Amino acid sequence: MNLLAIETSTEACSVALVHGQEVIARSELAPRRHAELALPMADALLAEAGLGRHALDAIAVGRGPGAFTGVRLGVALAQGMALALDVPVVPVSSLAALALEAPEDEAAVLAVIDARMGEIYAACYRREGNGGLVALDEERVCAPEALVVPQAEAWNVVGSGWTTYADVLRGHLTGELRQAEGDRYPQARRVAELAVREFEAGRAVPPEHALPVYLRDKVALTLAEQGRPAP
Known part of the structure; x- marks a missing residue:
C-alpha cells in the first residue's frame, strides 16, 4: 500500500511515506514553521519514491493531543489532501506515536x-x-x-x-x-507504522470524520492567572 503520514502536533514537523514495504521520512524541529514545511516534505517524499499523489491509498495524521495550532494544521492538511484524492484518513494518537520512540x-x-x-x-x-x-x-x-x-x-x-x-x-x-x-517528539514515521495497522483493520475514516483531539479547551492563561495587570 501507499500511505502518507503527517505529524505536526509538537515542535517537530515530520512527514513519512509508506511505499510497499519501505518507509521514508523527513523530520525537522521547526516551531511555527510547520505550515511552510509539511507539504514540501510530502512532495519530496513522493518524488523520491516516484509516486504521484493519486497513487496514495490513504492519508494518516497525528491527531493530537499537542499544540492546538499544530494539531489543527495536521488534521486540516490530511483532510484537504484526502478529499482532493478521494481517499480515507487514518487518525493516530500523537501520544501513541511518541510511545514508539x-x-x-x-x-x-x-x-x-x-x-x-x-x-x-x-x-x-x-x-x-x-x-x-x-x-x-x-x-x-x-x-x-x-x-x-x-x-x-x-x-x-x-x-x-x-x-x-x-x-x-x-x-x-x-x-x-x-x-x-525528554528530547523525543511524535514522528510521522511512527504515525505511519500505527496507521498501516489501523488501515488493515478497517479503521480508516472519511476525511470529514478525522477530528483533532485536544483534551482541553483552554489555550492560554488569563492575565490574572499570569499575575499580570489588565491593560
Whole structure:
C-alpha cells in the first residue's frame, strides 16, 4: 500500500511515506514553521519514491493531543489532501506515536508531552511482540503532580514533559526507571507504522470524520492567572 503520514502536533514537523514495504521520512524541529514545511516534505517524499499523489491509498495524521495550532494544521492538511484524492484518513494518537520512540523492551512506556500552562499530556502503553502497542490507561491532560500511572515493574519515559517535569514525574512511577528521553517528539514515521495497522483493520475514516483531539479547551492563561495587570 501507499500511505502518507503527517505529524505536526509538537515542535517537530515530520512527514513519512509508506511505499510497499519501505518507509521514508523527513523530520525537522521547526516551531511555527510547520505550515511552510509539511507539504514540501510530502512532495519530496513522493518524488523520491516516484509516486504521484493519486497513487496514495490513504492519508494518516497525528491527531493530537499537542499544540492546538499544530494539531489543527495536521488534521486540516490530511483532510484537504484526502478529499482532493478521494481517499480515507487514518487518525493516530500523537501520544501513541511518541510511545514508539521508547526502547523496544518489556518495560511500560509513559509518553508525556509538555502541554504548557503547568500541565502535561500523558498516556501509558506496553509494547506488543509484533511491534504494536497496548494502551494501559486513557490519554489525559493534568498537572504533573496529579499524574497517576498503572503498576509496572519497569518504565521507559519519552517526551518533552520529562524535560520540564522530570523531578515530579520520577516520583509517580510505580517501578524501576530504565530510560528517560525528554528530547523525543511524535514522528510521522511512527504515525505511519500505527496507521498501516489501523488501515488493515478497517479503521480508516472519511476525511470529514478525522477530528483533532485536544483534551482541553483552554489555550492560554488569563492575565490574572499570569499575575499580570489588565491593560
